[in-house]
Amino acid sequence: MQERLISVELDDWQANGVDSAALAAALEDGKVLYFPKLAFAMSEAEQRFLSPAWSDGKAKNIGYDGAIDKLKGAQGDAADLAALKAMVKRYRESSINLITSLFPHYRQHLRIAQTSFRPSRVEGRVSSWRKDDSRLHVDAFPSRPNHGERILRVFNNVNPQGEPRQWRVGQRFDDVAARYLGQIGRPLPGSAALMNALHITKSRRSEYDHIMLQLHDRMKADPDYQANSPQLAFGFPPGSTWVCFSDQTPHAAMGGQFMFEQTLHLPVNGLHHPECSPLRVLERMRGYRLVA
Numbered sequence: 001m002q003e004r005l006i007s008v009e010l011d012d013w014q015a016n017g018v019d020s021a022a023l024a025a026a027l028e029d030g031k032v033l034y035f036p037k038l039a040f041a042m043s044e045a046e047q048r049f050l051s052p053a054w055s056d057g058k059a060k061n062i063g064y065d066g067a068i069d070k071l072k073g074a075q076g077d078a079a080d081l082a083a084l085k086a087m088v089k090r091y092r093e094s095s096i097n098l099i100t101s102l103f104p105h106y107r108q109h110l111r112i113a114q115t116s117f118r119p120s121r122v123e124g125r126v127s128s129w130r131k132d133d134s135r136l137h138v139d140a141f142p143s144r145p146n147h148g149e150r151i152l153r154v155f156n157n158v159n160p161q162g163e164p165r166q167w168r169v170g171q172r173f174d175d176v177a178a179r180y181l182g183q184i185g186r187p188l189p190g191s192a193a194l195m196n197a198l199h200i201t202k203s204r205r206s207e208y209d210h211i212m213l214q215l216h217d218r219m220k221a222d223p224d225y226q227a228n229s230p231q232l233a234f235g236f237p238p239g240s241t242w243v244c245f246s247d248q249t250p251h252a253a254m255g256g257q258f259m260f261e262q263t264l265h266l267p268v269n270g271l272h273h274p275e276c277s278p279l280r281v282l283e284r285m286r287g288y289r290l291v292a
C-alpha cells in the first residue's frame with residue numbers, strides 16, 4: 001500500500017522541474033501526492049491563530065469564500081478577522097499556484113472552491129457514523145450534487161507542537177466500486193426532481209451522485225471494510241503538504257490539529273486521464289451513462 005503515496009521533493013509552491021505527466025497520472029489514479037518539504041509559512045504574528053478560540057463554535061472549520069471575499073465561522077475583532085482572512089487567502093493563493101504550476105493543463109478548467117482553516121482537533125467531534133470522517137470514505141455531499149465534477153484537495157499541516165495529521169488511505173477506487181456497486185440500486189423515479197424542488201439538493205441529483213453517496217455511506221457503515229480492506233496509515237508531519245482527489249481516494253482522518261485545506265473542482269474532460277475518474281469507472285461498470 002506504500003505505493004498509494006507518492007513523495008515529491010518540492011519546497012516551493014511554484015513548482016519547477018517536476019515530471020508533470022507522471023504526477024498527473026499518479027494523482028488521477030487516486031494516489032496521494034505528498035510534499036514532505038512544502039511548508040506553509042506563517043508569520044510570528046499569525047501564530048496566535050493556532051487556537052480553536054478563533055472558531056465561532058457553530059461551524060467546525062473557518063472557511064473563506066473567494067467568490068465573495070468572505071471569511072465564515074470565525075470570531076474576533078475587526079483587525080484580527082482581517083489578519084486571519086489575509087492568512088487564509090494566502091493559503092488559497094499558494095494552493096492555486098501549486099496546482100496550476102504542477103498541472104498547467106488544469107489551469108483553464110479549474111473552478112476554485114472554499115478554503116478552510118481547521119483549528120479544532122480531529123478526535124472527538126463526531127455526531128453520527130455518517131459524519132464520522134475517521135472512517136474510510138470517498139467524499140460525496142448530500143446537498144451538493146456535482147454530476148461527476150472532480151474534488152481536488154490541497155492539505156497542509158501547521159501544527160506547532162510537531163503533531164502529525166494522522167490519516168488512513170484506502171485501496172483504489174475501482175476496488176471500492178467493485179465491492180459495493182452490485183448492492184446499489186437505481187434512484188427512485190422522481191426522487192431527484194423532488195429533492196431539488198424541496199431544496200434538499202442545490203441542483204438535481206444525478207445517478208452518479210446517488211451512487212457516490214451510497215458508496216460513501218456503505219464504506220462508513222461496513223466494519224469489515226474499515227478494519228480489513230487494504231490501507232495505509234500515515235502521519236503527515238507539520239510543514240508538509242498533500243494533495244488528492246478526495247472523491248476517488250478513500251481516506252480517513254484519525255488525528256491531529258491545525259490544518260489548511262483548499263478545494264478545487266475540475267470537470268472530467270479537464271483531466272489527463274478521464275477514464276480513471278469515478279464517473280467513467282462507474283459508467284464502465286454499469287454499462288450506461290450516469291449523468292444526463
Ligand SMILES: [Fe+2]
Pocket residue numbers: 133137138139246251
Ligand atoms: Fe473526506
